[in-house]
Amino acid sequence: MLNHVLPPDTQAILLLCASFGQNRQLEPQPLTLSEYNFLADWLRENQMRPADLLETTAKQQLQEITDSKVSPNRLVALLERGAMLSLAVEKWTNQGLWVLGRSDTNYPKRLKQRLRHLAPAILYGVGNIELISTGGLAIVGSRDVDEEGLGYTQRVAQTCAAQEIQVISGGARGVDQAAMLGVLDAGGTALGVLADSLSKAAVNSKYRSNIREGRLLLVSSYDPDAGFNTGNAMGRNKYIYAFADYALVVSSSVGKGGTWAGAAEVLQRFKDIPVFVRMHPNVLEGNQQLYNLGAKSFPVEPWNDSLRELLATAASCVESVQTAEIKTTPQETAETLTHEPSESEIVNPHPQEVLYSPKDIYEAVLPFILNHLQQPIDAKSLAKSLNVRQSQLEDWLNRAVVEGKVRKTNKPVAYVINNSATQLSLL
Structure with a gap:
């Protein structure tokens, strides 16, 4: 898809926000997402588009910005990196990568609708771009998952392939990779939302044939050559959910790790994304606690030919009083977890599930604080x-x-x- 001539809006956004692999200690620093959002608001107020910043008159117009962080001088310096942009685009083209700016017509609408100002300014990708708006089931979980959890993940992924449900995941070791490879091996499609090393993943032997066949799309909001970064990994989580129609958490610890943080953030901030958790007596305590925070129990096996219908039905069901009363702010979570239930309240609507209440409220609210x-x-x-x-x-x-x-x-x-x-x- 990518060629040497990008739409003017995308060129401007790249100049403003992309690092081009440069030393982060050098000036000028590319805009962060919040800084770009500030500039986008300024452009709208002045009835301008990003492409207008490429005009010769832009330097004078930018002098009207008075914000100390997004200074006119910094913006002008970023927009003057045309030579670096040309080299980067040529490199990405040779690697088979493509780029979307937030103003592109192909930019996924569900990211804009769900995330609004949190939608990434740039998306890099490799593979069949048509898969970017297909939706599907996001499957996430711990890196160090047991054999039982891996087997369960693979069965869900195989069912998705058989029922033409796309799998969306983060590509990390453990549940994420098992989900993606499971659906691909069964002939289905997958969307991998990566936090780092897109360039390396694009030529990885595990993925290359599936990319060529048009059954795998890998995307990232970070520089294709960027290595692992904790902040990027945490920030990427919400994109996995936002691409999906539904999400399944196979395994999660309580109060720590990227799986917990991502699911907790979605349950707290994005109410239109149905989050399911795998529930049975042997699951990690984090699964039960996510259920307590508002996640739904994933439909039990066998799923036969109706997994999509089962998910839609479960997502629309009225929550039990116990789950509906759980709040999502730290104060309300604390009040709920310290409440002493009456005898009539101790009714488990899922008789095969073992309810868990954390002994320490701090562990339950910490992810909200860290976010x-x-x-x-x-x-x-x-x-x-x-x-x-x-x-x-x-x-x-x-x-x-x-x-x-x-x-x-x-x-x-x-x-x-x-x-x-x-x-x-x-x-």
């Missing part, structure tokens, strides 16, 4: 954002600091996720 700490923020602002008492939040933050999951900065006092510590839980 808001990608950038430094003070306790008062964070408490307001999460709708929780500041004194309670500070207790949780102080514990997270002691555990090394969060760093506390001074002058001004703020809190930010400790990526070096959380990276181990994502591997």
